[in-house]
Amino acid sequence: MKSGLIKTFAALLAAALVVTGCGGGGATTSTDTGTTAAAPAASDGTLTIANGTDIESFDPQNNNNTASEAILVNVFDYLLKNDNEGNKVPALATSWEQTADNVWQFKLRDDVKFHNGDPFTAADVKYTFERLATDEALKQHSYFKTIEEVRAVDDYTAEFVTTGPDPLLLNRLSKMGAGILPSKYIEENGIDAFLKSPIGTGAYKFKSWAKDDRVVLEKNDEYFDGAPKWDEVVFRVVPEASTRVSELLTGGVDIVSGVPSTDIERIEQTENLSVETTPIKRVLQMIVRQTEGTPTADPKVREAIDLAIDKKAIVDSIAGGNGVLTRTSVTPGNFGSDESLYEQSLYDLEKAKALLQEAGYGDKGPELSLSSSSQYKEYAEVVSAMLTAAGFTVNLDILEPSAFSEKMTSKTFGELYMIGIGNSMNDASNNYNRFLASEAAGETDYNNAEVEDLLQSALVNMDEASRTDEYKKVQQILAEERPAIYLFQMKGVYGVNASVDFSPRQDEMFYAQEITPAQ
Amino acid sequence: MGKYLVKSLLQMIPVLLLISLIVFVLVRVTGDPVALMLPESATEADRATLTRELGLDLPLYQQYGIFLTNAIQGDFGTSFRYGESALPLVLERLPASFELAFAAMALAVVIAIPLGIWSAVKRNTFIDIFISGISVLGKAMPNFWMGIMLILLFSVMLGWFPVSGRGGLTHLILPAITLGVSLAAQMTRLIRSNMLEILNQDYIRTARSKGIFELFVIGKHAFRNGLIPVVTIMSLQFTSLIGGTLITETVFAWPGLGQLLVSAVNTHDMAIVQAAVFVIAIFVILMNILTDLVYRLLDPRIKYS
Numbered sequence: 149m150k151s152g153l154i155k156t157f158a159a160l161l162a163a164a165l166v167v168t169g170c171g172g173g174g175a176t177t178s179t180d181t182g183t184t185a186a187a188p189a190a191s192d193g194t195l196t197i198a199n200g201t202d203i204e205s206f207d208p209q210n211n212n213n214t215a216s217e218a219i220l221v222n223v224f225d226y227l228l229k230n231d232n233e234g235n236k237v238p239a240l241a242t243s244w245e246q247t248a249d250n251v252w253q254f255k256l257r258d259d260v261k262f263h264n265g266d267p268f269t270a271a272d273v274k275y276t277f278e279r280l281a282t283d284e285a286l287k288q289h290s291y292f293k294t295i296e297e298v299r300a301v302d303d304y305t306a307e308f309v310t311t312g313p314d315p316l317l318l319n320r321l322s323k324m325g326a327g328i329l330p331s332k333y334i335e336e337n338g339i340d341a342f343l344k345s346p347i348g349t350g351a352y353k354f355k356s357w358a359k360d361d362r363v364v365l366e367k368n369d370e371y372f373d374g375a376p377k378w379d380e381v382v383f384r385v386v387p388e389a390s391t392r393v394s395e396l397l398t399g400g401v402d403i404v405s406g407v408p409s410t411d412i413e414r415i416e417q418t419e420n421l422s423v424e425t426t427p428i429k430r431v432l433q434m435i436v437r438q439t440e441g442t443p444t445a446d447p448k449v450r451e452a453i454d455l456a457i458d459k460k461a462i463v464d465s466i467a468g469g470n471g472v473l474t475r476t477s478v479t480p481g482n483f484g485s486d487e488s489l490y491e492q493s494l495y496d497l498e499k500a501k502a503l504l505q506e507a508g509y510g511d512k513g514p515e516l517s518l519s520s521s522s523q524y525k526e527y528a529e530v531v532s533a534m535l536t537a538a539g540f541t542v543n544l545d546i547l548e549p550s551a552f553s554e555k556m557t558s559k560t561f562g563e564l565y566m567i568g569i570g571n572s573m574n575d576a577s578n579n580y581n582r583f584l585a586s587e588a589a590g591e592t593d594y595n596n597a598e599v600e601d602l603l604q605s606a607l608v609n610m611d612e613a614s615r616t617d618e619y620k621k622v623q624q625i626l627a628e629e630r631p632a633i634y635l636f637q638m639k640g641v642y643g644v645n646a647s648v649d650f651s652p653r654q655d656e657m658f659y660a661q662e663i664t665p666a667q
Numbered sequence: 668m669g670k671y672l673v674k675s676l677l678q679m680i681p682v683l684l685l686i687s688l689i690v691f692v693l694v695r696v697t698g699d700p701v702a703l704m705l706p707e708s709a710t711e712a713d714r715a716t717l718t719r720e721l722g723l724d725l726p727l728y729q730q731y732g733i734f735l736t737n738a739i740q741g742d743f744g745t746s747f748r749y750g751e752s753a754l755p756l757v758l759e760r761l762p763a764s765f766e767l768a769f770a771a772m773a774l775a776v777v778i779a780i781p782l783g784i785w786s787a788v789k790r791n792t793f794i795d796i797f798i799s800g801i802s803v804l805g806k807a808m809p810n811f812w813m814g815i816m817l818i819l820l821f822s823v824m825l826g827w828f829p830v831s832g833r834g835g836l837t838h839l840i841l842p843a844i845t846l847g848v849s850l851a852a853q854m855t856r857l858i859r860s861n862m863l864e865i866l867n868q869d870y871i872r873t874a875r876s877k878g879i880f881e882l883f884v885i886g887k888h889a890f891r892n893g894l895i896p897v898v899t900i901m902s903l904q905f906t907s908l909i910g911g912t913l914i915t916e917t918v919f920a921w922p923g924l925g926q927l928l929v930s931a932v933n934t935h936d937m938a939i940v941q942a943a944v945f946v947i948a949i950f951v952i953l954m955n956i957l958t959d960l961v962y963r964l965l966d967p968r969i970k971y972s
Binding site for chain 1: 922
């Protein structure tokens with residue numbers, strides 16, 4: 149009996165080894181040998197891109213995630229768009245000028261057709277932006293409510309009237325939500341019919357959308373700005389990052405976004421594959437409460453928190469080196485950026501400890517609460533450990549994303565919360581709304597009269613040079629007063645098959661017209 | 668039988684009402700969807716406007732009244748995330764979920780029945796212990812790990828199957844194995860223990876003593892009686908496969924109901940959560956009725972009153 153049991157145990161062990169050994173072999177083949185070749189991706193005129201999340205809707209005005217916009221820009225064109233340096237370049241509009249403090253005139257292209265053959269005219273511009281400005285249920289409404297009226301002066305001239313001077317109008321017209329809708333088609337068929345069979349003026353036409361699976365677009369031969377490079381573009385939804393990478397390794401897809409730092413080496417060591425990165429407009433940061441009575445009301449404590457965190461170590465270890473240190477959230481490429489604070493970081497553990505002593509704390513520093521969405525769990529844990537090393541007692545509060553958002557909007561956080569904030573407006577104002585006294589009340593309770601004046605003035609200042617100065621001044625004050633402590637600017641990390649030429653963009657868009665079959 | 672069916676179906680009504688109330692309250696007390704719908708830079712005024720637009724500023728009882736009136740007419744509201752009617756969004760996921768659940772269940776049955784019987788018949792031999800060991804291993808392997816390992820082995824290394832997505836039969840195999848293996852392991856153990864119990868019964872000894880062919884004794888006399896708990900577990904597992912295969916669906920990018928439901932919970936997409944829970948609840952109740960009917964077929968002694 150005993151020998152029988154031993155034999156059985158040996159058999160089970162062997163079976164376990166077979167199972168795990170197979171897995172291990174799969175995982176290591178490409179890592180260790182470094183010579184595995186990825187299958188060549190499909191070169192039959194189809195470009196396939198895998199993302200972690202699906203689009204929300206084919207209504208460009210009722211979306212609020214970058215992943216949606218990244219796809220919709222291929223179907224709907226803007227009047228003007230951003231190049232990769234953040235400059236405004238013509239798209240459906242050929243030129244524009246400001247004719248009064250609150251009036252802008254746009255000359256439109258006269259050779260553009262929607263996917264159903266209807267001509268694009270100023271009536272479509274009027275319909276698009278008046279819907280955005282008046283329908284309060286649309287997710288993009290808040291960005292466009294400064295538009296009072298759009299006048300169709302003639303078929304190819306549109307005039308925008310804003311509620312007051314709006315230095316951000318061009319930014320609004322080139323961001324998520326501003327894709328031009330077909331007014332005649334929607335008025336005749338209704339918005340539901342449009343959503344089932346959406347049309348725009350873009351280089352690619354809607355073919356199908358299986359939710360949480362894939363969006364398929366096909367080329368628009370009538371496109372006004374050059375022939376499309378691909379017959380079809382497929383955007384697949386593959387939520388699990390390791391599965392996305394496996395798709396890339398097997399040639400199932402040409403490009404994957406959101407490559408985890410643990411998989412970078414595996415991709416780089418595979419023939420025909422490469423990893424492409426670029427800084428994106430999202431800065432990981434901690435919002436700091438300054439409410440009277442909290443430990444962080446003391447500027448010395450806030451400075452100690454900043455100095456206790458070794459941001460470079462965080463970027464190198466958790467982000468796999470894919471981050472840029474910064475002391476401002478207005479990164480280059482955004483209007484108002486102060487580059488003297490960019491690629492800068494403060495870290496001095498001993499000084500942090502000394503500051504706590506100066507602030508009246510003995511060996512035991514103050515108790516802080518740090519909340520974070522589970523999305524940034526690892527970062528929050530490391531920050532918490534670093535703060536503990538400086539003498540703080542940290543109560544870490546990791547929340548599911550929806551619970552986190554709820555807590556954020558109800559302003560019920562403790563001293564610190566961690567969040568990655570993007571900038572779809574490409575403008576400093578987008579970063580600083582939360583530090584206006586009215587918005588900060590109850591959240592950070594940050595209140596500095598000089599900053600308030602500068603921010604309010606910049607919201608309506610039409611002179612670019614002085615507006616830039618206003619934001620630079622604000623950045624210097626905020627870097628000193630720390631209502632937010634910036635950790636680093638994130639990078640977009642993509643895995644790319646050698647069969648395509650792809651340079652990732654700062655704004656994370658996938659313009660299929662800019663992605664070409666490799667020569 | 669007819670009476671039983673009518674009674675069971677009528678009992679669905681209070682159950683569904685209760686479920687609707689629980690889900691309605693839970694979805695509302697656990698968070699505010701508006702926070703997730705607007706950008707981080709939205710102001711308080713923006714949030715207030717959207718809350719009003721969505722009718723979320725009304726008192727809860729009023730919101731529930733509106734919800735119930737519409738739900739009876741098949742309208743579960745508009746998905747916040749997709750901006751479309753919720754029920755069709757849920758229903759269009761069912762084929763993918765059923766496909767995967769059926770495949771996993773079929774695989775589990777095909778593996779578990781012969782192994783379970785064989786294990787029982789060869790009790791305490793090497794074969795029995797080996798099968799039990801494999802079952803423990805099958806049950807112990809987390810779906811997540813197993814899915815990724817299967818992808819690495821069969822897709823990345825061997826290139827036999829596509830990595831992910833829903834398509835033809837080849838797309839179905841790896842996710843079905845991932846889901847089916849632990850189910851098979853559980854069923855193998857159950858069949859084995861039932862068969863052991865039954866094989867010791869007097870009527871089996873009688874059948875054997877009459878000189879009936881052993882395969883017939885096991886197949887007809889023992890196995891059929893051992894099936895009732897298996898049917899129970901199949902019914903329970905099948906219902907959970909429909910709504911609860913999130914991990915497998917995520918690993919294989921399978922666009923099923925589980926993925927829809929969890930993303931709806933994460934984004935507080937109330938209409939989808941309500942519609943999906945409703946559909947799953949109806950499905951569970953119907954499966955339970957069906958299970959009762961199958962009991963009757965397997966054991967004619969069971970009577971319904």
